[in-house]
Amino acid sequence: MSEEEALRGLRMTMKTDSPANQTAAIVLEPVLGEGGFYAAPTSFLKELRNICDENGILLIVDEVQSGFGRTGKMFAIEHSGVEADIITMAKSMADGMPISAIVGTDKHMDSSGPNSLGGTYTGSPTACAAALAVFDVFKEEDILGKSVRLGEKLNQRFTQWQEQFSHVDNVRTLGPMAAFEFVESKDNHKPMPELAAAVTKKAKEKGLILLSCGMYGNSLRFLMPVTIEDNILEEGLAIVEECLKEVGA
Numbered sequence: 523m524s525e526e527e528a529l530r531g532l533r534m535t536m537k538t539d540s541p542a543n544q545t546a547a548i549v550l551e552p553v554l555g556e557g558g559f560y561a562a563p564t565s566f567l568k569e570l571r572n573i574c575d576e577n578g579i580l581l582i583v584d585e586v587q588s589g590f591g592r593t594g595k596m597f598a599i600e601h602s603g604v605e606a607d608i609i610t611m612a613k614s615m616a617d618g619m620p621i622s623a624i625v626g627t628d629k630h631m632d633s634s635g636p637n638s639l640g641g642t643y644t645g646s647p648t649a650c651a652a653a654l655a656v657f658d659v660f661k662e663e664d665i666l667g668k669s670v671r672l673g674e675k676l677n678q679r680f681t682q683w684q685e686q687f688s689h690v691d692n693v694r695t696l697g698p699m700a701a702f703e704f705v706e707s708k709d710n711h712k713p714m715p716e717l718a719a720a721v722t723k724k725a726k727e728k729g730l731i732l733l734s735c736g737m738y739g740n741s742l743r744f745l746m747p748v749t750i751e752d753n754i755l756e757e758g759l760a761i762v763e764e765c766l767k768e769v770g771a
């Protein structure tokens with residue numbers, strides 16, 4: 523689907539399936555996580571922002587998976603220049619310690635009454651301390667710079683695999699939020715989830731945990747820590763390459 527068609531579809535949806543004047547909020551991931559690591563085009567996000575502004579709709583961005591440096595910026599939405607009303611965050615926020623947050627403009631966050639935001643695990647002092655330490659590390663160790671460089675390395679290696687292997691296609695990386703697909707051929711793009719499953723199984727036998735994703739389960743996604751050391755990254759990529767050869771990718 524072209525970007526133009528997607529935008530037309532969006533406008534149509536806001537007229538028919540979810541009329542704009544009856545919609546309270548639009549929630550989306552700027553880069554789909556489980557959905558296949560597809561980044562929403564900037565034009566699509568800008569149009570969403572326009573629709574929200576025109577109709578008093580909240581734009582809520584789910585950055586639980588894409589946030590905290592995972593795409594080379596602190597939040598993936600920053601790549602588009604579009605501002606969300608509310609951002610949800612978790613996962614990398616405290617380096618794996620259980621914490622999540624929603625952040626929004628004063629106007630929206632102050633509109634909820636006392637005790638209306640809560641939960642069993644909110645405000646765990648240990649997890650809050652871990653999150654604060656993560657913020658320090660971001661500054662001290664130039665994590666965003668590391669993330670950009672890691673993304674470039676992955677893009678280079680995956681592009682090389684795309685040229686080398688006949689079933690590897692559709693490399694997509696936004697920083698180190700990186701994935702590629704297994705297809706029957708580069709002409710028909712028919713998904714081959716069985717190859718993704720075979721590579722994942724072989725990699726596990728060799729001590730590397732991989733995750734597939736996407737609507738057809740034929741994408742392999744990579745979510746190594748942004749702080750990964752070069753030698754560990756190389757070791758992991760070498761295992762993936764070995765698996766690609768062994769399964770006849």
Ligand SMILES: Cc1ncc(COP(=O)(O)O)c(C=O)c1O
Nearest residue numbers: 551555556584585586587612622
């Ligand atoms: C994009 C995204 N949003 C939300 C969630 C769910 O987060 P939680 O498990 O904190 O409810 C996940 C979990 O994988 C996710 O990837």
